[in-house]
Amino acid sequence: MSDNVINIPRESTMKALMEMQKMAVAGGANPGAADLCYKYMVAQCTSKEQVDNLFIEWWKSQYDASKFTKVEMLERWFGRVLEDDRVHGVSFPLFATSSTAIGELTDDSVGLKCVPSTAKTQGQDDFAHLPQFWCLEVSAEKKTDGSHEIFYVEHIDDIKDVRSGEHLCWVLQKNTYTKEWDEDGYRYLKMKCHQSTGYELWPEGRDRTGRVYAYAARPKYYAGIGASGKITCGTGLAPVNWTSHTAGVTKWRDRGTQYSGASGKTIKFLDRMMRLKYARKGNSGTIEGCSSYNYQYTAAYSEEGVERVLLTPEQAANLFVGSSVQIGIQSGTDRNTASNYSVCRNKLITAIKDVEIGGTTYSAVYVDNGGTTFDTTAGSTYLSTDPYWSGWNDDVLGTDGSKYNYTNGKEPGMLQKIEFMNGSYLIISDELWQWSTDENGDYNFDCFVCEDQSKVSGTAITEDYKKLTALTMVIPKGTTGKWTYIEDTAISDVEWPLGIDASGSGVGCKAGFYCYPAASGVRAGWCWGALRDGGVAGLACRPSDNSVGGAYWCGSVGSPGLAG
Incomplete structure (x- = not known):
């Protein structure tokens, strides 16, 4: 039992808790007493981490798959403790x-x-x-x-x-x-x-x-x-x-x-x-x-056989690695238009790296397209942000x-x-x-x-x-x-x-x-x-x-x- 979890000033209460604690660690022989014990200890906590630690301690001392289902255990914790x-x-x-x-x-x-x-x-x-x-x-x-x-x-x-x-x-x-x-x-x-x-x-x-x-x-x-x-x-x-x-x-x-x-x-x-x-x-x-991650950019440079789109550094600075995008050939700005996601959609940005081509610095936005490469065309290939993955x-x-x-x-x-x-x-x-x-x-x-x-x-x-x-x-x-x-x-x-x-x-x-x-x-x-x-x-x-x-x-x- 961690000392930083228990801070009960009354000696009589402490003794009672210690007795209940003995029951709690005795394989769940007295579940009601154990739950009451931990209820009092949770009441003394000042952080979620302390309650988390008590939950772990309580579960390990009480869970017996031959006696309780996990649903029943959680009913005890949320209902009694x-x-x-x-x-x-x-x-x-x-x-x-x-x-x-x-x-x-x-x-x-x-x-x-x-x-x-x-x-x-x-x-x-x-x-x-x-x-x-x-x-x-x-x-x-x-x-x-x-x-x-x-x-x-x-x-x-x-x-x-x-x-x-x-x-x-x-x-x-x-x-x-x-x-x-x-x-x-x-x-x-x-x-x-x-x-x-x-x-x-x-x-x-x-x-x-x-x-x-x-x-x-x-x-x-x-x-x-x-x-x-x-x-x-x-x-x-x-x-x-x-x-x-x-x-x-x-x-x-x-x-x-x-x-x-x-x-x-x-x-x-x-x-x-x-x-x-x-x-x-x-x-x-x-x-x-x-609510405000609405970015749509055309490629700043053309490439063949890649899984990335080259943007200007200023454009790429608005994007997060790990967020999701769709790529296609621009036809207006509506993400519902098939051309705008004709290459891929709901693909994660895996990296954003600066590259220099012909003396100009671009930002390469890499996507995970499962190894399937595609060609990009400056001013035509269109990258749009998509909803996030879970x-x-x-x-x-x-x-x-x-x-x-x-x-x-x-x-x-x-x-x-x-x-x-x-x-x-x-x-x-x-x-x-x-x-x-x-x-x-x-x-x-x-x-x-x-x-x-x-x-x-x-x-x-x-x-x-x-x-x-x-x-x-x-x-x-x-x-x-x-x-x-x-x-x-x-x-x-x-x-x-x-x-x-x-x-x-x-x-x-x-x-x-x-x-x-x-x-x-x-x-x-x-x-x-x-x-x-x-x-x-x-x-x-x-x-x-x-x-x-x-x-x-x-x-x-x-x-x-x-x-x-």
């Missing part, structure tokens, strides 16, 4: 009260501070070690009966196995109780470990059979195609873009009938974490995500941040270990949106949710969907398509605009809603924004014009978690 009486809260003025996106931490969160991390610098996260915020990566699979199995566990198994995509990489966090309400012009949000009137558990902590777990499970990455050829959630995988809602559901069903793709509930969770940790109504400017932030020294710079808008963000905004919209599967007109001729925009991923439709709103009537947006007749800015989001398990007349991207939720009214029509759930969207991109961002069959470079399929 990670326990406290704190209340974490935040308040914000509603837009009608103030247009600011800045809130105020309340209750036991007062005085706590968060500064995101990079791969070189660890920020400050006063929440990361606390029972309600401590999080853990696992490798898991949902079963056809609605239950799930956990195969690999962070800190216990090799992290390469956890993130490999052999199974789905999830992030677990305690299944806490939350309450959200409006009062006197303000929005209040509180979270705690125990039930109280008006508080509800996270829906991501319940499987489709209705069983509630001590933890909630959410996907760590966008979806990718794994080594088996099937869609999965793991690191180092190209995004599944150019794929519609319909095709995405089909790809997940090919993995198993229990899957359909990402849930909109994950988006709401990230929004709430941003609020509870940073007292910000939107992520923009705090952990920006990839795992860009795997080396970040914390649970929140971005590899190099979390505010520059050039790279994906990470919050509570979950990677988001990779430069393409996340296509969620369990929501379908619908335009209609009412008796006054006004446009109505509605959200329909399917709580069972095995019943999600790839094409239409069926009887398995529930209409969230309280979320209906009413848009005046005569309104034409345009980007608007979101004032507030609704109190709901899903992220949904509440007021879309904010004056710009720096206020309210700091994200946009593309209002494109139609007399009728089902729309796919596209969220977050793309690498070219700038101020409209953000956790709350969503357009209303994408059909269920629409497939473009800027929309990528997401991954499922536990819910449904």
Whole structure:
């Protein structure tokens, strides 16, 4: 037992813990006593590293595969060990009260501070070690009966196995109780470990059979195609873009009938974490995500039989090694145009090196095209940035941040270990949106949710969907398509605009809603924004014009978690 983990001043408490510790290391003979022991020790921790070390110690002393499944072990850890009486809260003025996106931490969160991390610098996260915020990566699979199995566990198994995509990489966090309400012009949000009137558990902590777990499970990455050829959630995988809602559901069903793709509930969770940790109504400017990495250049010099494009040094300075590009013959600037990706697409930049040719210095942007070479023509060969592959932030020294710079808008963000905004919209599967007109001729925009991923439709709103009537947006007749800015989001398990007349991207939720009214029509759930969207991109961002069959470079399929 590490001395720096235990700091309990009362001698009687120390003796009791020592006795419980003896039981804890005795092969799990008394699990209840062991869990209580570690609960008290976790309460003394002041860093996530200390809690991580206790988790390792607890697991090694308690895990017996003949007695416990890994699911049961994690139920014990999140349900019995990670326990406290704190209340974490935040308040914000509603837009009608103030247009600011800045809130105020309340209750036991007062005085706590968060500064995101990079791969070189660890920020400050006063929440990361606390029972309600401590999080853990696992490798898991949902079963056809609605239950799930956990195969690999962070800190216990090799992290390469956890993130490999052999199974789905999830992030677990305690299944806490939350309450959200409006009062006197303000929005209040509180979270705690125990039930109280008006508080509800996270829906991501319940499987489709209705069983509630001590933890909630959410996907760590966008979806990718794994080594088996099937869609999965793991690191180092190209995004599944150019794929519609319909095709995405089909790809997940090919993995198993229990899957359909990402849930909109994950988006709401990230929004709430941003609020509870940073007292910000939107992520923009705090952990920006990839919203401004829109670079397109023609080759500056012609070559034959290469896997690189020569640019000017000034152009290449805008690109990151490890980011993704497409290459083709320029035909306008639309990445959807076949000519613009006729050489390759979604290929990683492996290196950027200066070369001198005829007395002129160029920057060679090397790509991994699998050994297949191509010719380039100055002024014609066209290189465009593409959405990032998964795992860009795997080396970040914390649970929140971005590899190099979390505010520059050039790279994906990470919050509570979950990677988001990779430069393409996340296509969620369990929501379908619908335009209609009412008796006054006004446009109505509605959200329909399917709580069972095995019943999600790839094409239409069926009887398995529930209409969230309280979320209906009413848009005046005569309104034409345009980007608007979101004032507030609704109190709901899903992220949904509440007021879309904010004056710009720096206020309210700091994200946009593309209002494109139609007399009728089902729309796919596209969220977050793309690498070219700038101020409209953000956790709350969503357009209303994408059909269920629409497939473009800027929309990528997401991954499922536990819910449904």
